[in-house]
Amino acid sequence: MKALRGTSTVLFLITAAIALSIDPLEGLPAAAAALPSGIGYLLCRNPAKDSKLERAGNGWPGREPTKAGGALAGQPHASGTEVGKTVALDIMDQFKTTGINKTRSSRQEDELVARRRNGDASGLRIMVTGANAGIGFWTSLQLARRGAEVIMACRDSRKAETAATAIRARVPGARLRLTTLDVASLGSVAAAVAELERLEHLDVLIANAGMVHAPSARQRSVDGLELVAATNFFGHFALVAGLLPVLERAPAARLVTLGSLSTLLVRPHLDDPQLEGNYSSWQAYAQSKIMLQSFAFELDRRLQRTTFTTRALSTHPGYSLSGRTPRIAGVNEPGTFKRVVDTLQAPFTQGKDHGAWPIVRAAVDPDAFSAPGPVFYGPRGVVKGGPRKATPASITTDPEVAATIWKAAESATGISFLG
Numbered sequence: 424m425k426a427l428r429g430t431s432t433v434l435f436l437i438t439a440a441i442a443l444s445i446d447p448l449e450g451l452p453a454a455a456a457a458l459p460s461g462i463g464y465l466l467c468r469n470p471a472k473d474s475k476l477e478r479a480g481n482g483w484p485g486r487e488p489t490k491a492g493g494a495l496a497g498q499p500h501a502s503g504t505e506v507g508k509t510v511a512l513d514i515m516d517q518f519k520t521t522g523i524n525k526t527r528s529s530r531q532e533d534e535l536v537a538r539r540r541n542g543d544a545s546g547l548r549i550m551v552t553g554a555n556a557g558i559g560f561w562t563s564l565q566l567a568r569r570g571a572e573v574i575m576a577c578r579d580s581r582k583a584e585t586a587a588t589a590i591r592a593r594v595p596g597a598r599l600r601l602t603t604l605d606v607a608s609l610g611s612v613a614a615a616v617a618e619l620e621r622l623e624h625l626d627v628l629i630a631n632a633g634m635v636h637a638p639s640a641r642q643r644s645v646d647g648l649e650l651v652a653a654t655n656f657f658g659h660f661a662l663v664a665g666l667l668p669v670l671e672r673a674p675a676a677r678l679v680t681l682g683s684l685s686t687l688l689v690r691p692h693l694d695d696p697q698l699e700g701n702y703s704s705w706q707a708y709a710q711s712k713i714m715l716q717s718f719a720f721e722l723d724r725r726l727q728r729t730t731f732t733t734r735a736l737s738t739h740p741g742y743s744l745s746g747r748t749p750r751i752a753g754v755n756e757p758g759t760f761k762r763v764v765d766t767l768q769a770p771f772t773q774g775k776d777h778g779a780w781p782i783v784r785a786a787v788d789p790d791a792f793s794a795p796g797p798v799f800y801g802p803r804g805v806v807k808g809g810p811r812k813a814t815p816a817s818i819t820t821d822p823e824v825a826a827t828i829w830k831a832a833e834s835a836t837g838i839s840f841l842g
């Protein structure tokens with residue numbers, strides 16, 4: 424009898440979880456209101472509250488207000504200049520802006536900082552790679568809701584259109600631009616750079632696109648590079664090199680990369696960055712994330728040794744599953760089995776809508792660079808929760824390791840910058 428009661432409870436929870444995930448416009452289904460609050464917490468969803476918070480631009484989920492000052496994303500911009508194709512340092516210098524708009528009073532500056540601290544992203548132009556699904560989609564949606572103009576860079580234009588339509592349905596008047604980018608192809612990266620290099624400015628570049636489920640056998644990209652490294656890191660390395668002049672036209676631009684907790688669990692083969700002799704899907708994924716995370720911190724160190732104003736930081740989204748994420752037609756449609764399996768992991772997972780929180784905060788928070796050293800954001804509860812600063816894996820903050828990774832990227836892509 425006891426066992427039967429236990430089984431019914433589990434079944435009830437699973438059914439409720441599925442019901443909670445169905446609402447396409449992120450509203451709270453009536454059934455959820457009837458659930459005891461403890462069960463609601465276990466299911467970890469109050470989408471109505473989340474989206475209300477987002478709509479109001481009302482701070483960060485579970486935020487602790489911060490007071491320190493720091494580099495401010497999203498100040499008004501100096502006007503752009505025609506851009507050359509090279510990324511050599513001396514050429515980039517001609518696109519430098521002063522970093523601070525001198526025409527604004529200090530009161531206006533203070534007001535802008537306060538708004539940014541509250542999560543307001545209006546006035547920012549933000550590019551998100553892999554924006555059509557998963558964390559990239561939710562990051563784009565949340566940033567659009569906070570007032571940013573979002574450039575959604577996706578490899579499949581049909582999926583990109585579907586995602587943009589879903590965002591517009593939730594954020595009327597959202598300012599979206601779609602651009603084609605297959606980050607695993609250096610040719611596609613070069614084409615995207617050629618398209619975007621004439622932008623007046625770019626405030627934030629979010630290097631999100633990634634292969635999360637790496638193939639079990641080693642595969643090669645169109646350029647002959649190991650596919651997971653090419654997608655998750657080398658393509659973004661080339662993209663950042665190409666777009667740095669555009670970022671530099673914003674007064675306080677930043678690069679945000681998607682790192683991972685897996686960086687804590689694996690030692691990289693630094694002598695074999697493309698895993699010619701050491702391939703496994705787990706090693707390929709974690710090593711690519713170590714490289715991307717390390718790149719952000721190394722880029723930031725190198726930028727700070729120049730007169731550049733762009734900064735770089737990294738993030739991780741905890742453990743975020745599509746089966747814990749609201750259903751959105753054409754964007755997130757996990758089957759019932761996946762919903763059930765993912766919901767059973769509720770205590771240590773979250774939806775990708777919540778996984779986007781640290782990335783959104785990293786893109787906007789004016790206090791991001793208030794202290795020296797590598798900047799890393801993640802969920803408050805490590806695997807889930809509201810966004811806050813976190814401690815990155817030490818392997819990713821080691822400058823010697825980073826220099827080796829940078830050289831590997833230069834050799835793989837044939838692109839050198841900030842050397």
Ligand SMILES: NC(=O)c1ccc[n+]([C@@H]2O[C@H](COP(=O)([O-])OP(=O)(O)OC[C@H]3O[C@@H](n4cnc5c(N)ncnc54)[C@H](OP(=O)(O)O)[C@@H]3O)[C@@H](O)[C@H]2O)c1
Binds near residue numbers: 654655684712739
């Ligand atoms: N989910 C987690 O728990 C977790 C944890 C740590 C880190 N991360 C990182 O967060 C990022 C997003 O993960 P996710 O869970 O949202 O994954 P996801 O749901 O699989 O979404 C991946 C996105 O990247 C795009 N993408 C993949 N290969 C691409 C390519 N060659 N060119 C352009 N876009 C490409 C996908 O586009 P298509 O639809 O065209 O495939 C999709 O939009 C990844 O960098 C991942 O490593 C995730």
